[in-house]
Amino acid sequence: MSMFLDQVTIDVKAGKGGDGMVAFRREKYVPDGGPAGGDGGRGGDVVLMVEEGLRTLMDFRYNRHFRAQAGENGMSKGMHGRGSEDTFVKVPPGTTVRDAETGVLLGDLVENGQTLVVAKGGRGGRGNIRFASPRNPAPEIAENGEPGQERRIELELKVLADVGLVGFPSVGKSTLLSVISAARPKIGAYHFTTLVPNLGMVSTTDHRSFVVADLPGLIEGASQGVGLGTQFLRHIERTRVILHVIDMSGMEGRDPYEDYLAINKELGEHNLRLLERPQIIVANKMDMPDAEENLARFKAELAKEKTDEFAEDIPIFGISAVTRKGLDSLLNATADLLETTPEFPLYEDEPKEEEAVFYGFTSDEPEFTIDREPDATWVLSGPKIEKLFQMTNFDHDETVMRFARQLRGMGVDEALRARGAKDGDIVRIGKFEFEFVE
Ligand SMILES: Nc1nc2c(ncn2[C@@H]2O[C@H](COP(=O)(O)OP(=O)(O)OP(=O)(O)O)[C@@H](O)[C@H]2O)c(=O)[nH]1
Numbered sequence: 001m002s003m004f005l006d007q008v009t010i011d012v013k014a015g016k017g018g019d020g021m022v023a024f025r026r027e028k029y030v031p032d033g034g035p036a037g038g039d040g041g042r043g044g045d046v047v048l049m050v051e052e053g054l055r056t057l058m059d060f061r062y063n064r065h066f067r068a069q070a071g072e073n074g075m076s077k078g079m080h081g082r083g084s085e086d087t088f089v090k091v092p093p094g095t096t097v098r099d100a101e102t103g104v105l106l107g108d109l110v111e112n113g114q115t116l117v118v119a120k121g122g123r124g125g126r127g128n129i130r131f132a133s134p135r136n137p138a139p140e141i142a143e144n145g146e147p148g149q150e151r152r153i154e155l156e157l158k159v160l161a162d163v164g165l166v167g168f169p170s171v172g173k174s175t176l177l178s179v180i181s182a183a184r185p186k187i188g189a190y191h192f193t194t195l196v197p198n199l200g201m202v203s204t205t206d207h208r209s210f211v212v213a214d215l216p217g218l219i220e221g222a223s224q225g226v227g228l229g230t231q232f233l234r235h236i237e238r239t240r241v242i243l244h245v246i247d248m249s250g251m252e253g254r255d256p257y258e259d260y261l262a263i264n265k266e267l268g269e270h271n272l273r274l275l276e277r278p279q280i281i282v283a284n285k286m287d288m289p290d291a292e293e294n295l296a297r298f299k300a301e302l303a304k305e306k307t308d309e310f311a312e313d314i315p316i317f318g319i320s321a322v323t324r325k326g327l328d329s330l331l332n333a334t335a336d337l338l339e340t341t342p343e344f345p346l347y348e349d350e351p352k353e354e355e356a357v358f359y360g361f362t363s364d365e366p367e368f369t370i371d372r373e374p375d376a377t378w379v380l381s382g383p384k385i386e387k388l389f390q391m392t393n394f395d396h397d398e399t400v401m402r403f404a405r406q407l408r409g410m411g412v413d414e415a416l417r418a419r420g421a422k423d424g425d426i427v428r429i430g431k432f433e434f435e436f437v438e
């Protein structure tokens with residue numbers, strides 16, 4: 001297993017809001033002090049944040065649970081609880097975030113410092129001061145804090161690079177990166193030397209610069225999971241220009257033109273949009289004896305393929321990564337192409353999770369559902385009603401009565417009656433049971 005991790009599922013849980021307090025003023029010469037219970041503080045959010053220096057999701061290998069602190073409870077003398085700090089979780093630039101259960105896109109984090117709230121902290125419960133009214137000047141009512149949002153999310157890294165080096169194994173992708181940048185990827189005479197994407201910053205002779213990603217070798221069938229290819233194809237998705245590296249020595253007994261077609265097929269099968277990226281064909285190993293001849297044949301085949309006489313020619317650069325021949329013109333042409341190539345937005349057609357859906361509940365979701373257990377107990381469930389339950393402080397009768405009123409307001413009583421509930425039937429929400437009273 002390589003030490004590269006580019007896909008991981010983590011659990012995040014935001015902080016619960018602090019509970020509101022029921023308290024009354026106790027002053028020496030004031031017999032009936034008014035309500036004095038403060039509000040709870042807000043629970044912390046779990047927030048993802050891009051950290052430029054990170055290159056992989058390795059940090060998540062052994063740490064996949066992140067929670068934020070609960071808000072402080074409200075206190076007497078009208079003191080509010082303190083809100084909690086958010087919990088920041090660092091991710092590398094290029095991290096795509098999805099809800100693991102629904103697959104819905106939550107965000108795509110590319111810029112240093114960019115943040116995304118993935119679990120929203122609960123609001124603090126209100127203390128009894130807030131429930132005072134002329135009719136009820138001394139309420140024994142307080143809310144518990146709202147539960148923090150909890151969810152499982154999926155992080156997928158797609159490296160941020162302007163240019164991607166693709167090609168069969170051992171064509172010289174890593175060698176090329178090593179001679180055009182300060183990156184020092186592993187180079188070897190065997191296939192699949194590169195197991196993880198390597199990034200390098202490249203500068204041209206006229207001082208333009210761009211980031212190049214050297215990817216593990218692809219082979220035929222990569223998009224179907226053969227070889228190492230498929231899991232790395234995602235790293236080409238953010239690149240704007242593809243340098244398609246081909247071994248022109250013909251040493252491995254493969255046909256350069258067949259290789260070229262096979263790789264393009266893989267790119268298209270992974271994601272059709274990859275074929276929209278302009279390519280430059282890098283004919284490598286031109287220092288080898290048969291290379292010139294192979295390149296001529298390659299060019300002839302490529303020309304044959306051209307059906308539309310107005311179609312633009314795909315640029316071909318003959319180079320030798322080992323002797324460093326032909327590099328300057330290749331890099332200048334790459335920089336030129338980058339300047340005229342727009343970005344390919346990855347998720348523009350995909351709906352992002354709406355803020356409203358994120359923080360609340362979707363409108364088509366029922367406020368509650370009623371089920372009947374074999375022992376005849378009525379069971380109420382659903383996010384809204386369960387949240388209401390969790391925010392109710394059952395230590396105070398008056399708060400319990402408020403809860404009952406809220407249920408009635410939601411239409412629970414009516415719905416139960418319609419289902420045939422009778423006086424004295426047991427109704428359960430979570431672990432809490434009460435009697436149905438008509
Ligand atoms: N003669 C010659 N050999 C080269 C050239 N470029 C690379 N090689 C050799 O080709 C072999 C493979 O090079 P790598 O750079 O590791 O190839 P790669 O495409 O990164 O291979 P994978 O990581 O396995 O996909 C090494 O033995 C290199 O020395 C070149 O321009 N000329």
Ligand SMILES: [Mg+2]
Pocket residue numbers: 173174175185186187193194214215216217
């Ligand atoms: Mg390599």
